[in-house]
Amino acid sequence: MAASLLSHGMRRCSARTCAAAAVAVRRGLSSAAPPSVFTRLLLKLNNYFYDVEHIVGWNNWARTLLVRSKNTFFGLAQQNFGDNVAAAYYILTLRGSFRFAGQSEWFRPDSSGKFSYDFMSTPDTQIEEVDLSGTIINHDGLDNLVKQNKLQSLSLRGCPEVDDWFLARLHVFGESLVELDVSHCPCVTVGGLAALQNLRKLQRLDISGLSRLQSPGLVRILLEEMLPHCRVTGAEYEQGLIQPDTREPTEEDHEATSANTGVRHL
Numbered sequence: 622m623a624a625s626l627l628s629h630g631m632r633r634c635s636a637r638t639c640a641a642a643a644v645a646v647r648r649g650l651s652s653a654a655p656p657s658v659f660t661r662l663l664l665k666l667n668n669y670f671y672d673v674e675h676i677v678g679w680n681n682w683a684r685t686l687l688v689r690s691k692n693t694f695f696g697l698a699q700q701n702f703g704d705n706v707a708a709a710y711y712i713l714t715l716r717g718s719f720r721f722a723g724q725s726e727w728f729r730p731d732s733s734g735k736f737s738y739d740f741m742s743t744p745d746t747q748i749e750e751v752d753l754s755g756t757i758i759n760h761d762g763l764d765n766l767v768k769q770n771k772l773q774s775l776s777l778r779g780c781p782e783v784d785d786w787f788l789a790r791l792h793v794f795g796e797s798l799v800e801l802d803v804s805h806c807p808c809v810t811v812g813g814l815a816a817l818q819n820l821r822k823l824q825r826l827d828i829s830g831l832s833r834l835q836s837p838g839l840v841r842i843l844l845e846e847m848l849p850h851c852r853v854t855g856a857e858y859e860q861g862l863i864q865p866d867t868r869e870p871t872e873e874d875h876e877a878t879s880a881n882t883g884v885r886h887l
Contacts, residue, residue, distance in 0.1 A: 688782055689761070691714065691715060691762070692757070692758065692759050692761045692782075693761075693762075694761070694764045695707045695710060695711050698710055698711075702741065702744060703745070704768035704769075705721075705744055705746060705748065705769070706740065706744050707765060708748055708765050709728065709740045709741075710740075711762065711765040711766070712751060712766075713728065713730055713736045715758055715762070716756060717751065717752055717753040717756050718730075718751075718752045719748050719750060719751045719752070720748070720749055720750040721740070721746045721747070721749060722746060722747050722748070722749035723746065724743075727750075728740050747769050748769045748771070748772060749772065749773050749774070750772075750773060750774040750775075751769075751772065751776070753776060753777055754780070754802075755778070755780065756780055757781065758777070758780055758782060758787075759784075760786045760790055763790050763791075767793045770793075770796070770797055771797055772794050772797050773798060773799045774798075774800040775800070775802070777802060777803050777806060778802045778803075778804050778805055779805040780806050781806075781807060781808070782808070783803065783806045783808060783809060784806075784813065785809065785812045785816065786813075788809065788813035788814065788816050791816075792816070792819035794820065795819045795822070796821070796822060797822060798822060799825070801820065801825070801826050801827070802827040803826075803831070804829040804830050804831070805829070805831070806831065807832055807833070808833070809831050809833065810831075810833045811840050814828065815843075817844070817847075817848065818847045820848070820851075821848075823848055824851055824852060826844065826851050826852070826853050826854070828840065828841070828844070828854070828855040828856055829854065829856065830855065831855075834856075836860075837857075837861050838856055838857055838859055840856065841857075842858065
């Protein structure tokens, strides 16, 4: 019975505290006394962390499922209503906003995610500006927008699923895109920014707040070399290039300074 109880306890333990709990339980079983407070506490913590790990795993699985469902290809909508209406519907379901070419009105959902279907009245008009800031768009969802060859402005600010593969696929807008905002996208690296060389019409690019850029200043220089007609914002030239000397001056430094001062006086 003791062996079976120990085996059951081992299965319930998480990887971080399994060994400690097993030792405590074994000591408790080897004596006639009931389990100590410390042993009971260990077992309780094991159960707690076991449940937390499962909750975290379930949460990651649920988020992955949500991202996939939100970025499915709206093929049926394209067949029934055309590319423009399907793209507009996709943007609104992500809680993004857009503006049709030749119109000043922006279509956007309300605070609860509901929106009007007035955009369906102009099925032959393409989208010119899109704001998907903070949404969960990913590279799969981009399939819903690739037919918008008049797209001039795209904001992806703070999109957690936008990565280098996503930026590489933006080449489909190489002859139309003028403004692009990829600021505060945590998955974007210098490799994805290098793929923007295909956006030959790009005039404004925001790269501020990209946590995975080690030398934003150098990246800005490279982007401006790659896209000479584009104004790159969000990074200063010296950012990440000049490393300040924070160490305390040594006696050798003082001697070198004195020697240099003497040479200048001579």
